[in-house]
Amino acid sequence: MKLAKKIGLKHLIPFLPLLALYVVLILVFSPDQLVGDEGRYMYYANNIIEGFYADTSDPWIRNGPGYPLAITLPVLLKTPFLLIRLLNVVFLAMALLLFYQLLAMFIKTPRIVIAICYLLGLYPPLARSVTGILSESFSIFLMCGFLFFFVKLCTHQFKQGRNLFLSGLFLGVLALTKVIFGYVILLGILGCLVTFIFNTSKKIKLSLFTFILSFLFCIPYLAYTQHVTGKKFLWGTHSGEMLYWRSTPFENEYGDWVSADIITGKSESNYIDTESLVANHGEFIKSLEPYSAIERDSIYKEKAIENIKNHPTKFAKNTVASGFRLFYNYPYTHMPLKVSTYFYLLPNTFLIVFLLITSFLVFTNIKVVPFEIYILGFLSIVLMGGLTLLDGRVRHLLPIIPILIFLIAYTLNRFLQVKIINREA
Template sequence: MLHGFFSPPPPDINLWSGPGYSIALIPFAVLNLPYIYYALLNAVFYYLAVVFLYKALVKITQPMLAKLSAILLALYHNVYYLLPAIYTEIFTMFLVSLFIYSLTIYYALGKKNYLIITGIVIGFLALTKVIFGYVIVIAFFSCFLFFISGRGKKFRKASLTILLISMLVTLPYLLYTYKLVKKPFYWGNAGGMSLYWMSATSELEYGDWKVPNLTNSLNPNPFKTTEGDSMLKANHSAQITRILSYHGVTQDSLFKQAAIRNIKAHPKKFIRNYYYNVSRLLFDFPYSYSYQITQTIQNIIIGSFILWASVAAGIVSIINRRKIIYPVKFALLIFAIYFLLSGMLSAYARMFDVVVPILLFWMAYTFGQIPAINLRFTQPD
């Protein structure tokens, strides 16, 4: 980007991620700082994610619940595996918390400049993790349908404004990709390969992504094993070799075509793979051709806590749906669309981790609305 381009020219385009995180790191690149500073910056982003979640919650719920939620996010163990890595996840979590904060401040204070900030943040989310680009579009049409029905007109209008601003933020990137590949609304060329692995038809493959050279030596590190390599090659070698002989957009399209053929031929297996993806999002398990490890127990305990806490909060939210405030509803809409779309590709726990602030935000508000239960024994009159 310092040299004026984000991807090599066709046919060797490289759009496996959006430019958002790269833009955030530009000052470090300009100063030619060692890579250790890029990783250390994750600690700052993580700290700010905790702070913004707390600052948002104190506006809408009890201070004790706000503190507890912030502490839970600060102690969320999955993040500590990502802190040393120069990945987009920590920065994405920071943007998610900032989105929650600006949306809540707009609701609490009615300042329209925070409406604009919220749109910019969501747009930058899409530039960082391109799946949010699709989230924006689906959320826009969802809010539009609610808006024209006449219910909650003020906040439906606010939602549409936020999402329109986010689209404008992403427009320069989409114009760049259109100039590069001559396709409208083109976010990246990694989705085809991810969808291909998600559509894997072998009973011993669960939709997790594998490297193009068909070895199972892939993160997460504890699951590494090469014992499944021969089966991977037997199942995929001919097709993968043919597709990898192409480049860029053509390669991405061929992967998508192969995935669609797999889905049409084995729809039930695709549904099972979707189920496995959701399991990996929550529990970081299962992985194809992989060993069992003790870390899985830890992941299942934490994932189960999140799952059942969400179920409890969901029941309370459904019963009291008319009392849920606007920022919680809108944040939940973004979460729901993102979560459902994530299951369509090769999903991992780190893809779920980035939206944990939304769950904590929702739960803290929801449980804060439950009247206090008096357990003190009193004598009858």
């Protein structure tokens, strides 16, 4: 505990090589123009500058306003794309500092704490996302902030008001950045209420207050989406399309999302069999072009529910494939096994193995595991389950990685002891 209290910016010094690596990756691999999802985030940031978020005549809401708000000032100042990408280094520096402080509450050896932080910082998918104007680095910072202040809230008896506010703030902004966390927050509220029936401990109350507060931070956004779309509790207009692709009944398709522009011929792709995709989905997707984004979302959902009812076995197969993509980034529809798949194979295999060990240690020490560990484990399971049901892919797993590494580190540090036995003695 004393170590955690003494931590300041000077504790970033051990991570300077890692931060320098991020800078090199950005300088070397950043494209000259916007690519992929970068254009979407810039689009929303420019909208915020103009005084709105979505076009009220046809509101198209693909993500929450969290990350666009974070880059609004650089966009307003017409900052070069390269410098906006370098903001990822700032976000990750703050994330590492918070993660260090979190681990230092429980692990007494600074070198071990630093080593675990490097495991987070060198996680391979993170190295790939750091070069883009993407929300992953910002999301990891928000997750580390939530973890730090939430654990402090549950383990310390001082400054609880501050820790409650900050843990709720970080989680709320995370939900505005990755909208799946909005549903996680609601399940957290429900889970705490059910638990509270049987156990009225202070930690359950604090957890419940954290989830409620984080949801309150999301209410202005939900009020806005209801105002522009007429739909209550709308986080975005993309879920129907994702569910449609997850429910695909066609063979050799694995439930991963495919851009409608590829099907309609508005953009090119590196898919092997685009003709097959067009044959299977072209007529339906082209029939949606006259409709607004809200109407398309509803039609996609209706078609997805129909597919699930008529082809439940295929939906189950797609779900298994989605689970594999969440950790191994494979399989994808009509795409071959790529060399980059092996980029995820080794680290995520180790991750899964250690998560299994962690689960075993928790269940064998179930009476002494603190409540906050159960809450974080619950959040992890809900998040991984939700991502698998929607659109499992490694990039979407990134915001959860700090939770998973923390749970592994905490559990191994507390419940596992390794001894070397000299049998010749």
